[in-house]
Amino acid sequence: MVAGLFALAALTLWRKSFFTRAQLPLLLPAQKVAALVGAAAALSYVLLAGFGVPAQRTLYMLMVVAAALWLNRLTSISQVLCTALGVVVVIDPWAVLWPGFWLSFSAVAMILYATLGRTAPLPAREAAPAPHAPLPPSYRQRLWLTLRVGAHTQYAVTLGLVPITMLLFGQVSIVSPLANAVAIPLISLVVTPLALIGSMLPAVLSAPVLGLAHWMVECLAQCLQWFSAMRYAVWSAPQPSFWLFCWTMGGTLWLLAPRGWPVRWLGLATWIPLLAAEAAHPPPGRLAVTAFDVGQGMSLLIETSGHRLLYDTGPAYSPESNAGNRVLLPYLRARGIHALDGMIVSHSDTDHSGGALAVLDGVPTGWVLSSLPPQHLIVQAARRHVSCAASQRWTWDGVQFEILHPLAASYADAALKPNARGCTLKITAGGRSMLLAGDIEAAQEAQLVERAAGKLRADVLVAPHHGSGTSSTLPFLQAVKPQLALFLVGYRNRYRHPKAEVYARYRQLGIDCLRTDEQGAVTLQFADTIQVSAYRRDAGRYWYR
Known part of the structure; x- marks a missing residue:
């Protein structure tokens, strides 16, 4: 719009020859001058704005129009849009990975589809004789027409971007038109x-x-x-499949079709499965676990048919950024998950608790189970807090949960490190089980082997302390006897987890190993068998190789 203001000013002044007798339009058409000034103003503005993808799109479109006008090759606006899109992709091929690329070009495409050829004012019908030309529209009529065109454009953009916004973000703003x-x-x-x-x-x-x-x-x-x-400023729902997106996009085009198109309102019906979808969940008695790739830290989402539990919340990356607001909350919103039944924060180390406050602030959470002291900020922020202790048990939808560590008496020992008091959770579903041991070390592993060896047996083990050299002792692994071990570690982390000798110990015992720094997020489906999917293997990008 800034470039348009400069172009309009240049057009007006050039046509008036800057209020001189120079007859400048005879030397160079005013339209070409306006195109040149508008392109220059757009380039200056885009450079000041940081050269983002939406600004690039506008700049390239103006450049294409200006070049076509100067070369007397001005063609249809759809070809201008496609040319600008091609220029953006050629200059920056990775732009297609940014949501702004799709949103900006989709917005322009929707405006063209909904307004091109439909917004020009019709000449007023006059009762005057034919020789008399119709009077030009009054200022009030032109203002009213401008407001109508603006409102219709906003209407087209708002409705037209709903499907792609849901596809990209899993939510759409209700108040954005206002x-x-x-x-x-x-x-x-x-x-x-x-x-x-x-x-x-x-x-x-x-x-x-x-x-x-x-x-x-x-x-x-x-x-x-x-x-x-x-x-109700924002409507959230699970991100749609590609086929549902195509179905909804077709209905949206039907809805925005020109007047006279039959039953345009039926296009809204295609939005029902898009906006009313519910988050997927396992059937009763089954279990789904997602181990997030949060870098050097730990966070897992445990789901039954009617409940959801978050075990640890990943690290804090900076004072403003953490796994909660960068990974967990975007994932929950994309899945259409609006609440958690519970959260376990195994101990106070920031690679396990760094995202807790962001999650508690972002989604309602029924209770928090942790080994944190009463004065800790997470305890203060929790709606309901309980200290974890061995022998705590509960059952959700046929899935059994049990805390194996720490002992309640350990809270009286001020000399214990946070790792030594980490909440250790065992989950059993349909004869299959999983053990989440937090950051317990060799001493705590020995205590568990001594007092609860019969309960340690599990099909899947989340490697204690990320596979450090102070954990995963041989007696402990022999007691657990896992088929699969998950190492939740960061790429090239400074601790060099998992330690080579520890990783070799798992392999020597015939345990399959998955690492989040190599496979990305790992999802486990517990049924008669355990189905494993790894993000980088199933949805890999070429730069993962």
Whole structure:
């Protein structure tokens, strides 16, 4: 829109010959001048904006139009769009991996589909005799027409992007039309021009101009925050399959078809399976476990037919970023999971508890079971907290859960390290079992072998302490006798987990091993047999090889 303002100003001034007698349009058509000025303004704006994919798309489209106009080869707008898309892909082939690429080009395509050839005003019918030309539309009529075109464009974009937004994010904003109706005109017509003008003025004059722009942005931020705080601001559902996306996209095109198209409203019916879908879950008595690839840390989602439990929450990467807001919450939203029945935080190390606060803030969680002290922030944030202790048991949908470690008396020993008090969980479903041992070390493994050897037997073992040299002792592995071991480790982690001698010990015992730094996230389906799927093996990209 900024480039359009510059182009409109250049077009007007050139046609008027800058209010001189130079007759500039006879030397060079005003349309070509406007195209050149608009392209130059767009290039400057895109460079200032960081050269993002949406900005690139706009720039390349304007460049294509300007080049076609200057070469007298101006063609259809659909060819311009396809040419711009081709230019983006040639310059940056990896742009196709960014959601902004698909959203920006889809938005333009939807605008063209819904408005091209339908928004031009029809000449008014006059009762005057034929020789008299019809009067031009009044200012009020032109304003009303502009508002109608803008509203129709927003309507087309909002509805047209619902399927692809659900495909990419598993959620769609309900309040975005209202937010866009406020934000787009304010930023494009007021804030951006003020910011550009203020950046060119002397300091004495720029301060009030930039201050006004800043005040408007603050007001806009408060308005958008009010919109986002609405109860139904966002609609979430599981990300659709590709075939469901195609079905919904066809219905959306039907809905946005021109007037006269039969029963256009039926296009909305194709949205029902898209928006009303529920998260998949295993059948009663079965179990599904997802071991996340969170880097050097641990986090697993355990699902029964009617309950979900999160065991550990991965690491904190920085003060603002952690596995909770970067991995777990996006995954839960993509699956359409809106609540957790429980969370276990095995101990206080940040590679296990770093994402807990983000998860507790992002999704309702029924209870938290942990070995954390009462003053810990996670304990304070939990709706209900219970300290984990051996002999705690519960059953969900035919699946049995039991805490094997630590002993309740261990909380009185202040000398114990957090690893030594890690919550150790055994899950049994349909004769198959899994043992999650947190970061327990050799001393705790020996205690478990001594007091609960009969309960340690499991088909799947999450390697204690990520396969460190202080865990996975031979007596412990012989007591567990797992068929499969999961090593939840980060790529080239500084601890060099799993240790080579420990990994070799597993292999010598004939235990199959999977590593999240090599296979990515691992999903286990417990039934009569255990079905294993690894993300990088089943949905691998070429750069994983």
